[in-house]
Amino acid sequence: MSYVLDNLKYTESHEWIEKLDNGNVRIGITEHAQSALGDIVFVELPEEDSYATGDECGVVESVKTASDIYTPIAGTIVAVNDALEDAPELINESPYDDGWIFEMEVDNADDLDDLLTAEEYRNSITEDED
Protein backbone atom coordinates (compact mmCIF):
# COMPACT_ATOMS: atom_id res chain seq x y z
CA MET A 1 0.00 0.00 0.00
CA SER A 2 1.23 3.47 -0.87
CA TYR A 3 1.96 5.82 1.96
CA VAL A 4 1.87 9.61 1.76
CA LEU A 5 3.36 11.81 4.50
CA ASP A 6 1.09 14.57 5.83
CA ASN A 7 3.82 17.18 6.36
CA LEU A 8 4.96 17.26 2.69
CA LYS A 9 3.67 18.87 -0.51
CA TYR A 10 3.28 16.89 -3.75
CA THR A 11 2.98 17.11 -7.54
CA GLU A 12 0.82 15.21 -10.02
CA SER A 13 4.08 13.81 -11.42
CA HIS A 14 4.81 12.10 -8.05
CA GLU A 15 7.50 14.37 -6.58
CA TRP A 16 7.37 15.27 -2.91
CA ILE A 17 8.52 18.66 -1.58
CA GLU A 18 9.73 19.30 1.95
CA LYS A 19 10.23 22.82 3.33
CA LEU A 20 13.60 23.07 5.06
CA ASP A 21 14.38 25.41 7.97
CA ASN A 22 16.62 27.61 5.78
CA GLY A 23 13.73 28.35 3.38
CA ASN A 24 14.97 25.96 0.69
CA VAL A 25 13.03 22.88 -0.37
CA ARG A 26 14.12 19.25 -0.65
CA ILE A 27 12.63 17.07 -3.39
CA GLY A 28 12.32 13.37 -4.08
CA ILE A 29 9.85 10.93 -5.60
CA THR A 30 6.99 9.41 -3.63
CA GLU A 31 6.69 5.95 -2.21
CA HIS A 32 3.91 5.37 -4.74
CA ALA A 33 6.25 6.35 -7.61
CA GLN A 34 9.14 4.12 -6.49
CA SER A 35 6.76 1.21 -6.10
CA ALA A 36 5.39 1.68 -9.62
CA LEU A 37 8.94 1.89 -11.06
CA GLY A 38 10.30 -1.17 -9.26
CA ASP A 39 14.00 -1.71 -8.53
CA ILE A 40 15.81 1.57 -9.24
CA VAL A 41 19.27 1.06 -10.73
CA PHE A 42 20.39 4.48 -11.99
CA VAL A 43 19.74 8.14 -11.24
CA GLU A 44 20.83 10.91 -13.58
CA LEU A 45 21.14 13.73 -11.05
CA PRO A 46 20.15 17.30 -11.99
CA GLU A 47 22.72 19.97 -12.85
CA GLU A 48 22.97 22.73 -10.27
CA ASP A 49 21.33 25.51 -12.28
CA SER A 50 18.15 27.62 -12.41
CA TYR A 51 14.89 26.09 -13.61
CA ALA A 52 11.28 27.03 -14.33
CA THR A 53 8.37 25.09 -12.86
CA GLY A 54 7.94 21.70 -14.53
CA ASP A 55 11.35 21.53 -16.24
CA GLU A 56 12.84 18.08 -16.83
CA CYS A 57 15.91 18.12 -14.61
CA GLY A 58 16.92 14.48 -14.13
CA VAL A 59 15.99 10.86 -14.71
CA VAL A 60 15.28 7.92 -12.44
CA GLU A 61 15.76 4.54 -14.13
CA SER A 62 14.45 1.25 -12.82
CA VAL A 63 15.24 -2.10 -14.43
CA LYS A 64 11.92 -1.75 -16.20
CA THR A 65 11.83 1.84 -17.41
CA ALA A 66 13.18 5.40 -17.34
CA SER A 67 11.16 8.15 -15.67
CA ASP A 68 11.86 11.90 -15.86
CA ILE A 69 12.12 14.03 -12.74
CA TYR A 70 10.59 17.52 -12.95
CA THR A 71 11.26 20.66 -10.94
CA PRO A 72 8.05 21.19 -8.95
CA ILE A 73 8.71 24.89 -8.56
CA ALA A 74 10.78 27.69 -10.13
CA GLY A 75 14.17 28.24 -8.54
CA THR A 76 17.80 27.19 -8.43
CA ILE A 77 19.04 23.70 -7.66
CA VAL A 78 21.67 24.15 -4.95
CA ALA A 79 22.36 20.56 -3.88
CA VAL A 80 21.97 17.01 -5.19
CA ASN A 81 22.08 13.71 -3.31
CA ASP A 82 25.42 12.26 -4.50
CA ALA A 83 24.81 9.09 -2.49
CA LEU A 84 22.36 8.02 -5.20
CA GLU A 85 25.22 7.60 -7.70
CA ASP A 86 26.46 4.52 -5.89
CA ALA A 87 23.23 3.53 -4.19
CA PRO A 88 20.22 4.36 -6.39
CA GLU A 89 18.22 1.75 -4.45
CA LEU A 90 17.99 4.28 -1.58
CA ILE A 91 14.97 5.66 -3.44
CA ASN A 92 13.24 2.27 -3.09
CA GLU A 93 14.33 1.74 0.48
CA SER A 94 13.81 5.23 1.86
CA PRO A 95 11.92 7.41 -0.65
CA TYR A 96 11.15 10.26 1.79
CA ASP A 97 14.46 10.30 3.64
CA ASP A 98 17.82 8.90 2.43
CA GLY A 99 16.40 8.72 -1.11
CA TRP A 100 15.94 12.49 -1.53
CA ILE A 101 17.16 13.73 -4.93
CA PHE A 102 17.85 17.50 -4.88
CA GLU A 103 17.38 20.79 -3.01
CA MET A 104 16.22 24.09 -4.47
CA GLU A 105 16.33 27.72 -3.52
CA VAL A 106 12.82 28.83 -4.38
CA ASP A 107 12.25 31.98 -6.51
CA ASN A 108 8.91 32.80 -4.94
CA ALA A 109 7.81 31.15 -1.71
CA ASP A 110 4.14 31.77 -2.57
CA ASP A 111 4.46 29.21 -5.38
CA LEU A 112 4.56 26.49 -2.74
CA ASP A 113 0.85 27.09 -2.16
CA ASP A 114 0.12 25.85 -5.69
CA LEU A 115 1.45 22.35 -4.90
CA LEU A 116 -0.80 19.45 -3.87
CA THR A 117 -1.47 18.78 -0.22
CA ALA A 118 -1.03 15.24 1.10
CA GLU A 119 -4.80 14.82 0.99
CA GLU A 120 -5.01 15.97 -2.64
CA TYR A 121 -2.11 13.74 -3.69
CA ARG A 122 -3.62 10.77 -1.88
CA ASN A 123 -6.84 11.28 -3.81
CA SER A 124 -5.01 11.62 -7.13
CA ILE A 125 -3.21 8.28 -6.76
CA THR A 126 -6.36 6.52 -5.60
CA GLU A 127 -8.02 7.63 -8.84
CA ASP A 128 -5.04 6.22 -10.78
CA GLU A 129 -5.51 2.86 -9.14
CA ASP A 130 -9.24 2.77 -9.94
Added chain:
Amino acid sequence: MSMNKTCLHQAHIDAGAKMVDFGGWDMPINYGSQIEEHHAVRKDKGMFDVSHMTVIDLSGNESEKFLLKLLANDVRKLIDGKALYSTMLNNNGGIIDDLIVYKRSTNNYRIVVNAATREKDLAWFDQQITDFDAEFTEMPQLAMIAVQGPKAIAACLEVLPEDISQQLSELKKFCAIDAEDYFIGRTGYTGEDGVEILISEDNATNLWNKLLKAEVKPCGLGARDTLRLEAGMHLYGQDMNDDISPLECGLAWTVRKEDVDFNGAEAMNQLRQNGITKKMTGVVLTTRGILRHDQQLVDENGLTGIITSGSFSPSTEVAIAMAIVDKNFGSEVKVQIRKKELPVKLVKLPFVRNGVSNI
Protein backbone atom coordinates in the same frame (compact mmCIF):
# COMPACT_ATOMS: atom_id res chain seq x y z
CA MET B 1 -12.40 -5.33 -22.80
CA SER B 2 -11.52 -7.52 -19.83
CA MET B 3 -8.05 -8.98 -19.69
CA ASN B 4 -7.15 -12.64 -20.09
CA LYS B 5 -6.15 -14.40 -16.89
CA THR B 6 -4.20 -17.62 -16.48
CA CYS B 7 -5.49 -20.29 -14.11
CA LEU B 8 -2.72 -19.23 -11.67
CA HIS B 9 -3.97 -15.63 -11.47
CA GLN B 10 -5.24 -15.95 -7.89
CA ALA B 11 -1.99 -17.64 -6.83
CA HIS B 12 -0.10 -14.57 -8.07
CA ILE B 13 -2.35 -12.17 -6.17
CA ASP B 14 -1.93 -14.32 -3.04
CA ALA B 15 1.85 -14.18 -3.46
CA GLY B 16 1.74 -10.36 -3.57
CA ALA B 17 2.38 -9.93 -7.29
CA LYS B 18 2.28 -6.58 -9.01
CA MET B 19 0.16 -7.33 -12.09
CA VAL B 20 0.51 -5.62 -15.48
CA ASP B 21 -1.15 -5.81 -18.87
CA PHE B 22 1.09 -8.05 -20.97
CA GLY B 23 -0.36 -8.22 -24.48
CA GLY B 24 -3.90 -8.46 -23.14
CA TRP B 25 -2.96 -10.82 -20.28
CA ASP B 26 -2.99 -9.73 -16.65
CA MET B 27 0.42 -11.09 -15.64
CA PRO B 28 2.85 -10.69 -12.70
CA ILE B 29 5.71 -8.27 -13.47
CA ASN B 30 7.26 -8.93 -10.04
CA TYR B 31 6.39 -10.09 -6.53
CA GLY B 32 8.32 -7.28 -4.82
CA SER B 33 11.82 -7.08 -6.30
CA GLN B 34 12.58 -8.29 -9.80
CA ILE B 35 16.30 -8.14 -9.00
CA GLU B 36 15.88 -10.60 -6.12
CA GLU B 37 13.85 -12.85 -8.40
CA HIS B 38 16.59 -12.63 -11.05
CA HIS B 39 19.25 -13.70 -8.52
CA ALA B 40 17.05 -16.55 -7.27
CA VAL B 41 17.08 -18.06 -10.77
CA ARG B 42 20.82 -17.50 -11.34
CA LYS B 43 21.87 -18.87 -7.97
CA ASP B 44 19.07 -21.13 -6.75
CA LYS B 45 15.59 -21.69 -8.25
CA GLY B 46 12.58 -19.72 -9.39
CA MET B 47 9.35 -20.31 -11.27
CA PHE B 48 7.37 -18.40 -13.85
CA ASP B 49 3.79 -18.72 -14.92
CA VAL B 50 4.00 -18.73 -18.72
CA SER B 51 0.53 -20.14 -19.31
CA HIS B 52 -0.25 -17.18 -21.55
CA MET B 53 1.94 -18.75 -24.25
CA THR B 54 0.15 -20.50 -27.09
CA VAL B 55 0.42 -24.28 -27.35
CA ILE B 56 -0.46 -25.93 -30.65
CA ASP B 57 -0.67 -29.68 -31.26
CA LEU B 58 -0.11 -30.91 -34.79
CA SER B 59 -0.95 -34.31 -36.25
CA GLY B 60 -1.73 -36.01 -39.56
CA ASN B 61 0.25 -37.93 -42.16
CA GLU B 62 1.96 -34.88 -43.59
CA SER B 63 2.79 -33.09 -40.34
CA GLU B 64 6.53 -33.36 -40.89
CA LYS B 65 6.18 -32.23 -44.48
CA PHE B 66 4.11 -29.26 -43.32
CA LEU B 67 6.71 -28.22 -40.74
CA LEU B 68 9.48 -28.51 -43.32
CA LYS B 69 7.60 -25.90 -45.33
CA LEU B 70 6.58 -23.77 -42.35
CA LEU B 71 9.84 -23.60 -40.39
CA ALA B 72 13.34 -22.41 -41.27
CA ASN B 73 14.98 -25.04 -39.08
CA ASP B 74 14.97 -28.73 -40.00
CA VAL B 75 12.50 -30.87 -38.06
CA ARG B 76 14.03 -33.97 -39.65
CA LYS B 77 16.79 -33.53 -37.05
CA LEU B 78 14.31 -34.47 -34.35
CA ILE B 79 13.96 -37.86 -32.77
CA ASP B 80 10.90 -38.65 -30.61
CA GLY B 81 10.89 -36.62 -27.41
CA LYS B 82 13.30 -33.98 -28.67
CA ALA B 83 12.80 -30.20 -28.99
CA LEU B 84 13.98 -27.77 -31.64
CA TYR B 85 14.09 -23.96 -31.65
CA SER B 86 13.12 -22.41 -34.97
CA THR B 87 12.08 -19.21 -36.66
CA MET B 88 8.94 -19.15 -38.82
CA LEU B 89 9.46 -16.89 -41.83
CA ASN B 90 7.20 -15.00 -44.19
CA ASN B 91 7.87 -15.14 -47.92
CA ASN B 92 10.00 -11.99 -47.75
CA GLY B 93 12.27 -13.70 -45.24
CA GLY B 94 11.08 -11.69 -42.23
CA ILE B 95 10.35 -13.45 -38.96
CA ILE B 96 6.68 -14.11 -38.17
CA ASP B 97 7.59 -15.69 -34.84
CA ASP B 98 10.12 -17.85 -33.04
CA LEU B 99 8.97 -21.09 -31.45
CA ILE B 100 9.85 -24.41 -29.92
CA VAL B 101 8.67 -27.59 -31.61
CA TYR B 102 8.69 -30.94 -29.78
CA LYS B 103 8.46 -34.18 -31.72
CA ARG B 104 6.18 -36.52 -29.77
CA SER B 105 6.12 -39.36 -32.30
CA THR B 106 6.14 -39.72 -36.09
CA ASN B 107 3.97 -36.92 -37.54
CA ASN B 108 2.91 -35.85 -34.06
CA TYR B 109 4.27 -32.54 -32.77
CA ARG B 110 3.68 -30.01 -30.01
CA ILE B 111 4.56 -26.38 -30.76
CA VAL B 112 4.84 -23.44 -28.35
CA VAL B 113 4.59 -19.96 -29.88
CA ASN B 114 4.48 -16.49 -28.34
CA ALA B 115 1.32 -15.11 -26.74
CA ALA B 116 1.61 -11.68 -28.35
CA THR B 117 1.70 -13.20 -31.85
CA ARG B 118 -1.03 -15.80 -31.29
CA GLU B 119 -3.59 -14.53 -33.79
CA LYS B 120 -1.06 -13.84 -36.51
CA ASP B 121 0.54 -17.26 -36.03
CA LEU B 122 -2.76 -19.16 -36.08
CA ALA B 123 -3.86 -17.33 -39.23
CA TRP B 124 -0.54 -18.22 -40.89
CA PHE B 125 -0.86 -21.87 -39.83
CA ASP B 126 -4.39 -21.90 -41.25
CA GLN B 127 -3.29 -20.45 -44.53
CA GLN B 128 -0.23 -22.69 -44.93
CA ILE B 129 -1.71 -26.02 -43.89
CA THR B 130 -4.35 -26.22 -46.64
CA ASP B 131 -2.08 -28.14 -49.05
CA PHE B 132 -1.15 -30.76 -46.45
CA ASP B 133 -2.78 -33.79 -44.90
CA ALA B 134 -2.30 -32.40 -41.39
CA GLU B 135 -4.33 -30.60 -38.76
CA PHE B 136 -3.54 -28.45 -35.76
CA THR B 137 -5.39 -27.77 -32.51
CA GLU B 138 -4.76 -25.00 -30.03
CA MET B 139 -4.45 -26.29 -26.44
CA PRO B 140 -5.66 -23.44 -24.21
CA GLN B 141 -6.57 -25.90 -21.45
CA LEU B 142 -2.85 -26.39 -20.73
CA ALA B 143 -1.05 -24.26 -18.17
CA MET B 144 2.72 -23.81 -18.33
CA ILE B 145 5.12 -23.34 -15.43
CA ALA B 146 8.82 -22.74 -16.09
CA VAL B 147 11.03 -23.84 -13.18
CA GLN B 148 14.53 -22.48 -13.70
CA GLY B 149 17.86 -22.29 -11.90
CA PRO B 150 20.78 -24.49 -10.84
CA LYS B 151 18.57 -26.11 -8.16
CA ALA B 152 15.35 -26.20 -10.22
CA ILE B 153 15.57 -29.85 -11.24
CA ALA B 154 16.22 -30.97 -7.66
CA ALA B 155 13.10 -29.12 -6.50
CA CYS B 156 11.01 -30.72 -9.26
CA LEU B 157 12.30 -34.20 -8.37
CA GLU B 158 11.02 -33.53 -4.87
CA VAL B 159 7.46 -32.56 -5.80
CA LEU B 160 6.62 -34.58 -8.91
CA PRO B 161 5.09 -38.09 -8.75
CA GLU B 162 7.68 -40.83 -8.44
CA ASP B 163 7.43 -42.22 -11.97
CA ILE B 164 7.77 -38.72 -13.47
CA SER B 165 10.68 -37.89 -11.16
CA GLN B 166 12.39 -41.07 -12.28
CA GLN B 167 12.12 -39.96 -15.91
CA LEU B 168 13.15 -36.40 -15.06
CA SER B 169 16.32 -37.57 -13.35
CA GLU B 170 17.43 -39.03 -16.69
CA LEU B 171 16.06 -36.29 -18.95
CA LYS B 172 18.63 -34.73 -21.27
CA LYS B 173 18.76 -31.05 -22.22
CA PHE B 174 16.24 -30.08 -24.90
CA CYS B 175 14.30 -33.31 -24.47
CA ALA B 176 10.80 -33.83 -23.12
CA ILE B 177 8.86 -36.25 -20.94
CA ASP B 178 5.52 -36.98 -22.57
CA ALA B 179 3.35 -38.53 -19.87
CA GLU B 180 -0.41 -38.46 -19.51
CA ASP B 181 -0.66 -35.61 -17.00
CA TYR B 182 2.71 -33.98 -17.49
CA PHE B 183 4.58 -32.75 -20.53
CA ILE B 184 7.99 -31.60 -19.31
CA GLY B 185 10.69 -30.12 -21.53
CA ARG B 186 14.22 -29.54 -20.22
CA THR B 187 14.15 -26.14 -21.83
CA GLY B 188 13.90 -22.53 -20.75
CA TYR B 189 14.45 -18.87 -21.44
CA THR B 190 16.88 -17.89 -18.69
CA GLY B 191 20.29 -19.37 -19.55
CA GLU B 192 20.03 -21.71 -16.56
CA ASP B 193 19.16 -25.38 -16.26
CA GLY B 194 15.50 -26.12 -15.67
CA VAL B 195 12.23 -27.33 -17.10
CA GLU B 196 9.06 -26.03 -18.67
CA ILE B 197 6.09 -28.02 -17.41
CA LEU B 198 2.85 -28.24 -19.37
CA ILE B 199 0.04 -29.41 -17.17
CA SER B 200 -3.76 -29.30 -17.23
CA GLU B 201 -5.29 -26.15 -15.75
CA ASP B 202 -7.01 -28.31 -13.13
CA ASN B 203 -3.69 -29.49 -11.71
CA ALA B 204 -1.61 -26.36 -12.22
CA THR B 205 -2.40 -24.60 -8.93
CA ASN B 206 -1.65 -27.75 -6.98
CA LEU B 207 1.76 -28.07 -8.65
CA TRP B 208 2.47 -24.34 -8.14
CA ASN B 209 1.70 -24.68 -4.42
CA LYS B 210 3.91 -27.76 -4.08
CA LEU B 211 6.76 -25.89 -5.75
CA LEU B 212 6.18 -22.96 -3.37
CA LYS B 213 6.51 -25.39 -0.45
CA ALA B 214 9.76 -26.63 -1.96
CA GLU B 215 10.96 -22.99 -1.71
CA VAL B 216 10.89 -22.26 -5.43
CA LYS B 217 10.62 -18.47 -5.66
CA PRO B 218 7.78 -17.06 -7.78
CA CYS B 219 9.33 -14.80 -10.41
CA GLY B 220 7.63 -12.26 -12.65
CA LEU B 221 8.02 -11.35 -16.29
CA GLY B 222 10.43 -8.55 -15.27
CA ALA B 223 13.05 -11.02 -14.09
CA ARG B 224 12.32 -13.27 -17.06
CA ASP B 225 13.33 -10.39 -19.35
CA THR B 226 16.67 -9.58 -17.64
CA LEU B 227 17.50 -13.30 -17.44
CA ARG B 228 16.86 -13.93 -21.13
CA LEU B 229 18.74 -10.76 -22.09
CA GLU B 230 21.82 -11.82 -20.09
CA ALA B 231 21.52 -15.22 -21.80
CA GLY B 232 21.53 -13.49 -25.21
CA MET B 233 18.12 -14.92 -26.10
CA HIS B 234 15.98 -13.02 -28.56
CA LEU B 235 12.63 -11.47 -27.69
CA TYR B 236 10.06 -11.39 -30.46
CA GLY B 237 8.95 -7.85 -31.34
CA GLN B 238 12.24 -6.34 -30.16
CA ASP B 239 15.22 -8.38 -31.40
CA MET B 240 13.31 -9.72 -34.38
CA ASN B 241 10.12 -8.94 -36.25
CA ASP B 242 8.32 -9.35 -39.58
CA ASP B 243 10.83 -7.09 -41.33
CA ILE B 244 14.08 -8.49 -39.93
CA SER B 245 15.85 -11.45 -41.55
CA PRO B 246 17.18 -14.17 -39.22
CA LEU B 247 20.47 -13.82 -41.15
CA GLU B 248 20.82 -10.23 -39.93
CA CYS B 249 19.87 -10.63 -36.26
CA GLY B 250 22.00 -13.51 -35.05
CA LEU B 251 19.56 -16.30 -35.89
CA ALA B 252 21.21 -17.70 -39.02
CA TRP B 253 21.72 -20.94 -37.08
CA THR B 254 17.95 -21.53 -37.18
CA VAL B 255 17.93 -21.44 -41.00
CA ARG B 256 18.77 -24.55 -42.98
CA LYS B 257 20.95 -24.00 -46.01
CA GLU B 258 20.80 -27.23 -47.92
CA ASP B 259 17.30 -27.04 -49.32
CA VAL B 260 15.09 -24.30 -50.65
CA ASP B 261 11.64 -25.68 -50.08
CA PHE B 262 10.56 -23.68 -47.03
CA ASN B 263 8.80 -20.35 -46.61
CA GLY B 264 11.32 -17.56 -46.94
CA ALA B 265 14.03 -19.78 -48.45
CA GLU B 266 14.19 -17.78 -51.65
CA ALA B 267 14.58 -14.55 -49.69
CA MET B 268 17.39 -16.18 -47.67
CA ASN B 269 19.26 -17.15 -50.84
CA GLN B 270 18.74 -13.73 -52.34
CA LEU B 271 20.09 -12.03 -49.22
CA ARG B 272 23.12 -14.33 -49.14
CA GLN B 273 23.84 -13.49 -52.80
CA ASN B 274 23.30 -9.74 -52.43
CA GLY B 275 25.29 -9.67 -49.23
CA ILE B 276 24.28 -9.58 -45.61
CA THR B 277 24.64 -6.02 -44.28
CA LYS B 278 23.83 -6.32 -40.57
CA LYS B 279 24.63 -8.46 -37.58
CA MET B 280 23.59 -8.92 -33.96
CA THR B 281 26.06 -8.05 -31.21
CA GLY B 282 26.19 -7.73 -27.45
CA VAL B 283 26.80 -4.25 -26.01
CA VAL B 284 28.08 -3.25 -22.59
CA LEU B 285 27.94 0.34 -21.30
CA THR B 286 31.29 1.24 -19.74
CA THR B 287 29.99 4.22 -17.76
CA ARG B 288 26.93 4.81 -15.55
CA GLY B 289 23.55 4.70 -17.25
CA ILE B 290 21.08 2.23 -18.72
CA LEU B 291 20.88 0.94 -22.29
CA ARG B 292 17.36 0.76 -23.75
CA HIS B 293 15.50 -0.47 -26.81
CA ASP B 294 15.81 1.96 -29.77
CA GLN B 295 18.91 3.85 -28.62
CA GLN B 296 21.26 4.65 -31.52
CA LEU B 297 24.86 3.43 -31.83
CA VAL B 298 27.57 4.96 -33.99
CA ASP B 299 31.17 3.83 -34.61
CA GLU B 300 34.38 5.74 -35.43
CA ASN B 301 33.58 5.65 -39.17
CA GLY B 302 30.00 6.83 -38.85
CA LEU B 303 28.46 3.37 -39.32
CA THR B 304 25.32 2.93 -37.26
CA GLY B 305 23.38 0.41 -35.25
CA ILE B 306 20.35 0.24 -33.00
CA ILE B 307 19.74 -1.33 -29.62
CA THR B 308 16.96 -3.90 -29.84
CA SER B 309 16.87 -4.91 -26.15
CA GLY B 310 18.62 -3.18 -23.28
CA SER B 311 18.48 -3.13 -19.52
CA PHE B 312 20.43 -3.18 -16.31
CA SER B 313 21.99 -6.60 -15.83
CA PRO B 314 21.58 -7.72 -12.21
CA SER B 315 24.23 -10.45 -12.53
CA THR B 316 27.00 -8.22 -13.89
CA GLU B 317 25.71 -4.95 -12.38
CA VAL B 318 26.24 -2.99 -15.59
CA ALA B 319 23.94 -1.97 -18.43
CA ILE B 320 23.85 -4.51 -21.28
CA ALA B 321 22.07 -4.70 -24.61
CA MET B 322 21.56 -6.65 -27.77
CA ALA B 323 21.94 -4.54 -30.89
CA ILE B 324 21.66 -4.89 -34.65
CA VAL B 325 24.64 -3.10 -36.20
CA ASP B 326 26.36 -2.68 -39.54
CA LYS B 327 28.24 -5.84 -40.56
CA ASN B 328 31.50 -3.86 -40.66
CA PHE B 329 30.89 -2.07 -37.39
CA GLY B 330 34.07 -0.77 -35.75
CA SER B 331 35.33 -1.10 -32.22
CA GLU B 332 35.09 2.48 -30.98
CA VAL B 333 31.39 2.75 -30.47
CA LYS B 334 29.20 5.30 -28.74
CA VAL B 335 25.57 5.20 -27.71
CA GLN B 336 23.25 8.19 -27.72
CA ILE B 337 21.41 8.37 -24.38
CA ARG B 338 19.19 11.44 -24.21
CA LYS B 339 21.60 14.37 -24.79
CA LYS B 340 24.80 12.43 -24.10
CA GLU B 341 27.10 10.23 -26.20
CA LEU B 342 28.58 7.51 -23.98
CA PRO B 343 31.22 4.88 -24.83
CA VAL B 344 30.20 1.21 -25.11
CA LYS B 345 32.08 -2.04 -25.56
CA LEU B 346 30.94 -4.69 -28.05
CA VAL B 347 30.95 -8.27 -26.74
CA LYS B 348 29.90 -11.71 -27.92
CA LEU B 349 26.59 -13.09 -26.72
CA PRO B 350 25.66 -14.45 -24.23
CA PHE B 351 26.59 -12.14 -21.36
CA VAL B 352 25.86 -14.82 -18.74
CA ARG B 353 25.33 -18.56 -19.04
CA ASN B 354 24.85 -21.07 -16.22
CA GLY B 355 25.56 -18.46 -13.60
CA VAL B 356 28.90 -17.38 -15.11
CA SER B 357 29.53 -13.93 -16.57
CA ASN B 358 31.37 -13.74 -19.91
CA ILE B 359 32.05 -10.00 -19.79
